[in-house]
Each structure stands twice: as structure tokens, then as C-alpha cells.
Amino acid sequence: MIYLNAFLFCGFICLIGQIILDNTKLTAGHITTMFVVIGALLDSMSIYDRFILWAGGGAMVPITSFGHLLSHAAMASYNDNGMIGLLSGLFDLTATGITSAIIISFFMSLIFKPNN
Amino acid sequence: MKKAEYKKIVKRHTPKEERLKNSIIAFIVGGFLGVIGHFLLELYSAAFNVSSASASALMIVTLIFLGCLLTGLGFFDEWVHFSKAGLFIPITGFAHAMMSATLEYKKEGMVTGIGANMFKLAGSVIIFGVVSAFTFCLIRVTLGCFI
Structure with a gap:
């Protein structure tokens, strides 16, 4: 059942993105940025955790999850360390994604050649 | 020529994107x-046998690896062109x-080259993500002090 939820949730987010792309002049970069901001907003109101309970991995795959992880880590770190925790802990959960993206794309760019 | 007429002509000549088809492909x-x-x-x-947090981190690393590998091999550009939002909204984008x-x-x-331009496209996601997450959390913390 959770697989169906994952399909519906992730598909629905992509559907919204596609509708915005088709009907406005915004580019893909604008839309992904907007979705990250929406994810951060939803998590700061503790809404996104319910999506993850409902859709499991389906809610972690879209880029909204990136904003959610940023906010989530900042709030968790605030509860532990106070005000400075907002700055020190912001990247706690997203560090895996950013670091792996940098390392993987660096080493792959040494191997592959650009195709036009 | 009036502005309205000109707009009509422009509208007639812009290629009609198949919006319904695009949406269904993106959804699927x-x-x-x-x-x-x-x-x-x-x-x-x-x-x-790891915790769910580590498992989700591993899952994201796998998807990023696949996205990078397929882009390097040259398949991914065509796929993004075909399915548009279906591939650039997930973390593969x-x-x-x-x-x-x-x-x-x-x-x-x-x-x-590589060092200066790696975040040329993806940088806006990180920058606006950090700025918005910090701002929203600050607002929530400040509101929490008063309520």
C-alpha cells in the first residue's frame, strides 16, 4: 500500500512541476528552487513529516525533501544547542547528499567526456 | 498593426505543446x-540492518550516483527532454x-572550469534552500518564544 502512496505522492509533485513549466515562463531552475523553499516552509510547520509517514521513500525522492531536511536539521540542532545550533546544524542531514554529489560528479567528470 | 492582433499572430505561430501528454508522462x-x-x-x-535515517541517506546517494552515471554516459539529457518535470523534480535532477x-x-x-562552475546550475537550490530554511526556522523559534 505504501508503494502506491509513494507513486501517488512523487508523481503528484512532478505533475505540479510540469503544469507550472508548461503554463508559465519559469525555467526548470526556478521550479526546483521554488520547490525547495516550499519544502523548507512545510517542514518548519511540521507538515512534511506526515507526508513521509504516509508516502515513505516517495516523499524523500522529490527535491522538496531537500528543503525539508535543511529545516529539520536546523530545528533538531536548535533544540540541542540553542541559537547557535541553527547555524551549526543546518547541513547535518543534507551533508550526505551534497558531499556525495560533489565527489561523484568530480570523479565521473574525469572519466567521461561531454557529448555536444 | 495593433498589439492585440500581433499577440494573436504570435499565439497562432507558437508551437502547441502537448500539455496533457507532458503532464501524464511527468506523473508516471x-x-x-x-x-x-x-x-x-x-x-x-x-x-x-541500518536505521531508517542511514537507509534514506544511502537511497539518496544511490539515486545521485545513477543520475551522475547516466548523465556521463549521455542518456540522461534525452530522458529529461522526454519526461521533463518527471526527472528534474526528483533528486536525480x-x-x-x-x-x-x-x-x-x-x-x-x-x-x-570544474571547481568554479560545478554549482553553476545546482547552486541556486542550495542557496535558496539554506536562506529559506534559516529564515523559516528563525521565525518559528521567535514565535515559539512568545507563544
Whole structure:
């Protein structure tokens, strides 16, 4: 059942993105940025955790999850360390994604050649 | 020629994008990626016996790896062109943006090419994510002090 939820949730987010792309002049970069901001907003109101309970991995795959992880880590770190925790802990959960993206794309760019 | 007439002519000549078809493709491709994400999550937590946080991190690393590999091999650009939002809204789009910027500026050298331009496309996601997450959390914390 959770697989169906994952399909519906992730598909629905992509559907919204596609509708915005088709009907406005915004580019893909604008839309992904907007979705990250929406994810951060939803998590700061503790809404996104319910999506993850409902859709499991389906809610972690879209880029909204990136904003959610940023906010989530900042709030968790605030509860532990106070005000400075907002700055020190912001990247706690997203560090895996950013670091792996940098390392993987660096080493792959040494191997592959650009195709036009 | 009046402005309204001109707009009419422009509208007639702009190619009609098949919006319904695009939306359905984006929905199906995006949903399929969500299913893969959840499948990987369950696979990792069962196979390696790790916590759900580590399993989700591993799942994201796998998807980023696949996105980078397929971009490097050259398949991904066509797929993004075909399914549009279905592939750039999931985390694979982030990997694709980084990998294609890195490949594009490779010829300008290590430091001024790869180093300076790696975040050319994906940087806005990180910057606006950090700014908005910090601002929203600050608002929530400040509101929490008063209520």
C-alpha cells in the first residue's frame, strides 16, 4: 500500500512541476528552487513529516525533501544547542547528499567526456 | 498593426505543446522514481540492518550516483527532454544539473572550469534552500518564544 502512496505522492509533485513549466515562463531552475523553499516552509510547520509517514521513500525522492531536511536539521540542532545550533546544524542531514554529489560528479567528470 | 492582433499572430505561430501528454508522462515517471526510492529504502534497511535515517541517506546517494552515471554516459539529457518535470523534480535532477555543468566546463581546466562552475546550475537550490530554511526556522523559534 505504501508503494502506491509513494507513486501517488512523487508523481503528484512532478505533475505540479510540469503544469507550472508548461503554463508559465519559469525555467526548470526556478521550479526546483521554488520547490525547495516550499519544502523548507512545510517542514518548519511540521507538515512534511506526515507526508513521509504516509508516502515513505516517495516523499524523500522529490527535491522538496531537500528543503525539508535543511529545516529539520536546523530545528533538531536548535533544540540541542540553542541559537547557535541553527547555524551549526543546518547541513547535518543534507551533508550526505551534497558531499556525495560533489565527489561523484568530480570523479565521473574525469572519466567521461561531454557529448555536444 | 495593433498589439492585440500581433499577440494573436504570435499565439497562432507558437508551437502547441502537448500539455496533457507532458503532464501524464511527468506523473508516471515521477511516481515510478518514488516507487524506486521506497523500494531502495526497504531494501537497504533489510539488507544492511541500518536505521531508517542511514537507509534514506544511502537511497539518496544511490539515486545521485545513477543520475551522475547516466548523465556521463549521455542518456540522461534525452530522458529529461522526454519526461521533463518527471526527472528534474526528483533528486536525480540535482545530480544531473551538477554533472552536466561539470562536464560542460571541463575543458576550461580543473580550477577555473570544474571547481568554479560545478554549482553553476545546482547552486541556486542550495542557496535558496539554506536562506529559506534559516529564515523559516528563525521565525518559528521567535514565535515559539512568545507563544
